[in-house]
Amino acid sequence: MLFVGAIPRPFAEQALRVFDLQGSTEVFVCCSGSFRFEQGLMARSPDAVVHSNDVSLLSCAIGSLATGEPLAYHFKNDLEFLEEAVCGGSPLERLAALSLAVRMSHFHGASDHARRHREHFRVNVGYYLGLSKDRVAKYMETIRVRHFFAGDFRDHAAQAVQKGATLFAWPPTYRGGYERLYKFVDQNTEWSPPSYRVFDPKDLEGWVSTLRELGARFAVCADQRLEGLRPVGMYSAGRSKPLYLYASSGRNPSLRKRPETSDAIRYEPCDPCKLTETSRVTVALADNRVMNALKDKYLLAGLVHVTGQMGFVVFLDGALAGGYLYSDLRSLSGFRDPRLQRNTGIYLLSDFAVSRKRRLSKLVCMLASGQESVDVYDRRRLQRTVALVTTAFTERPVSMKYRGVFDLLTRRPGVLNYISEVRRADNQAIYREWWRRYALHPDRPATGSLAAES
CATH class of the missing domain: 3.40.50 (Rossmann fold)
Incomplete structure (x- = not known):
C-alpha cells in the first residue's frame, strides 16, 4: 500500500x-x-x-x-x-x-x-x-x-x-x-x-x-x-x-x-586561492550515502537535510569544491512562475561549498543550474527542465549566496524562494563566468595565475 x-x-x-x-x-x-x-x-x-x-x-x-x-x-x-x-x-x-x-x-x-x-x-x-x-x-x-x-x-x-x-x-x-x-x-x-x-x-x-x-x-x-x-x-x-x-x-x-547511513570518501578540499582562470571543472554523480557524509560536514550544524533524488559533487583541479542535490519540484507546491511549466522543474534541495573564500558557493549554485547536470537529471526523469527553484531560510532580506545568480521568487518571514533558468552553457564556460564576475572582485586579492604576474 x-x-x-x-x-x-x-x-x-x-x-x-x-x-x-x-x-x-x-x-x-x-x-x-x-x-x-x-x-x-x-x-x-x-x-x-x-x-x-x-x-x-x-x-x-x-x-x-x-x-x-x-x-x-x-x-x-x-x-x-x-x-x-x-x-x-x-x-x-x-x-x-x-x-x-x-x-x-x-x-x-x-x-x-x-x-x-x-x-x-x-x-x-x-x-x-x-x-x-x-x-x-x-x-x-x-x-x-x-x-x-x-x-x-x-x-x-x-x-x-x-x-x-x-x-x-x-x-x-x-x-x-x-x-x-x-x-x-x-x-x-x-x-x-x-x-x-x-x-x-x-x-x-x-x-x-x-x-x-x-x-x-x-x-x-x-x-x-x-x-x-x-x-x-x-x-x-x-x-x-x-x-x-x-x-x-x-x-x-x-x-x-x-543513524543516517553515510559513506565518507577520501578527497582533498579545494583551496580557492589556488584556482586559476584555466582550472578544470569536473562534476560527478554521487550516491545518497556519500552526499549524506558531505552534508553532515559542510552544511550548518543542526540543519535538517533529507535524501534527494540525484546528487552531484564538484571538483576543481581534482580537489573537492562542493556539491548539490536535486529533488522533484512536482512534489512541492506554492511555486508559481511561467518558467516552471506547471510546476515541472527541479528543486535544488541543498548545496554546499567547502570554503567561504572567493565566493565559491556562488560557483556551486551556478553549476547546479547548469545544462550538463540538468540534462543528466532530465534524461532519467523524462522531462525538459527550464528552471530550478531553491529555498533559503534566513531572516535577512536577501541570501548572499543566491543573490546575483538566482532571482528572488517569493518572500515570507524567514523564508526566501529563489529561481534560476537553466544556464545553457557547459560547466567550463560557467566557471569562466564565475571567475570573471566573482573570483576577480576588487575587494579580494588577486591569486593564482594573476598573483604570479604581479
Missing part, C-alpha cells in the same frame, strides 16, 4: 512500547492513515476492541473493508480505465485499483514524464492490478479493526474520552495535507467523502492540553515540540526532523535514534 506522510513504523512501535496498555479494553485510533497503530495493537493488545478513524479515500476504503462494510466508490475521468478493469470485481480488487490510483497521482502533471507514466500504467493495468491485489491481500491480514469512523478525528477522540477508552493519534502535520495529497484521486473518483474540519497544527498544543485536563488516557505523536507539554518519547532518524510522543503516562522516557 502507498501512503504519503505515514507515521514511521519504528516510531509507532516506540509509542506502543512506552505507553502502558494494561487494562485497555478499548482503543480509539485517530487519523489511522497507514494503520500502523492497528498493526502494532494486534501483537501488544490482542484482546482490545479497536476503533479506527480517518477521512482520506484510501484509509476509509481500508477501514471499511476491514470491518466487513466495503465502501462504495467508482473511478471516472482520468481513472476510467481502472473502473473498466475492475468492473464487477470484489472489494479487494477495487481496493487494489485504488492503491494503484494513489500511486498514479504522483504523475498527474502535464510533463512528458508524467504523461508517459500514466500511459504506462494504463497499457499495463492488468499486470499492475495483479501485483497490487497480492500486496493488498497480505496487507489486510495485518489489520484488525472492530469499528471504523469516517469523520473528524477530534470527534472520534471525544467518543474515546466519553467511554474512558485509550486514545492514539497521529494528527496532520501541516494544514490542508489530506486535501493536497489526494486531490487527483478525489477529482477522478466518485464517492461520498465524510465531513470534517481542516486541522491546523498550530492548534495541537491546545488539543493535547484539553485531553490532559479531561483525564483522558492518550498517546499523541507530533513533529513539533509543544512548549507547554513535556514529551515522554522522541524519535530521531539521522538529521531528519525529530518526532515527539506526548502521553497521559509512560513507563519510562524513551529516546530512539536511527
Whole structure:
C-alpha cells in the first residue's frame, strides 16, 4: 500500500512500547492513515476492541473493508480505465485499483514524464492490478479493526474520552495535507467523502492540553515540540526532523535514534586561492550515502537535510569544491512562475561549498543550474527542465549566496524562494563566468595565475 506522510513504523512501535496498555479494553485510533497503530495493537493488545478513524479515500476504503462494510466508490475521468478493469470485481480488487490510483497521482502533471507514466500504467493495468491485489491481500491480514469512523478525528477522540477508552493519534502535520495529497484521486473518483474540519497544527498544543485536563488516557505523536507539554518519547532518524510522543503516562522516557547511513570518501578540499582562470571543472554523480557524509560536514550544524533524488559533487583541479542535490519540484507546491511549466522543474534541495573564500558557493549554485547536470537529471526523469527553484531560510532580506545568480521568487518571514533558468552553457564556460564576475572582485586579492604576474 502507498501512503504519503505515514507515521514511521519504528516510531509507532516506540509509542506502543512506552505507553502502558494494561487494562485497555478499548482503543480509539485517530487519523489511522497507514494503520500502523492497528498493526502494532494486534501483537501488544490482542484482546482490545479497536476503533479506527480517518477521512482520506484510501484509509476509509481500508477501514471499511476491514470491518466487513466495503465502501462504495467508482473511478471516472482520468481513472476510467481502472473502473473498466475492475468492473464487477470484489472489494479487494477495487481496493487494489485504488492503491494503484494513489500511486498514479504522483504523475498527474502535464510533463512528458508524467504523461508517459500514466500511459504506462494504463497499457499495463492488468499486470499492475495483479501485483497490487497480492500486496493488498497480505496487507489486510495485518489489520484488525472492530469499528471504523469516517469523520473528524477530534470527534472520534471525544467518543474515546466519553467511554474512558485509550486514545492514539497521529494528527496532520501541516494544514490542508489530506486535501493536497489526494486531490487527483478525489477529482477522478466518485464517492461520498465524510465531513470534517481542516486541522491546523498550530492548534495541537491546545488539543493535547484539553485531553490532559479531561483525564483522558492518550498517546499523541507530533513533529513539533509543544512548549507547554513535556514529551515522554522522541524519535530521531539521522538529521531528519525529530518526532515527539506526548502521553497521559509512560513507563519510562524513551529516546530512539536511527543513524543516517553515510559513506565518507577520501578527497582533498579545494583551496580557492589556488584556482586559476584555466582550472578544470569536473562534476560527478554521487550516491545518497556519500552526499549524506558531505552534508553532515559542510552544511550548518543542526540543519535538517533529507535524501534527494540525484546528487552531484564538484571538483576543481581534482580537489573537492562542493556539491548539490536535486529533488522533484512536482512534489512541492506554492511555486508559481511561467518558467516552471506547471510546476515541472527541479528543486535544488541543498548545496554546499567547502570554503567561504572567493565566493565559491556562488560557483556551486551556478553549476547546479547548469545544462550538463540538468540534462543528466532530465534524461532519467523524462522531462525538459527550464528552471530550478531553491529555498533559503534566513531572516535577512536577501541570501548572499543566491543573490546575483538566482532571482528572488517569493518572500515570507524567514523564508526566501529563489529561481534560476537553466544556464545553457557547459560547466567550463560557467566557471569562466564565475571567475570573471566573482573570483576577480576588487575587494579580494588577486591569486593564482594573476598573483604570479604581479
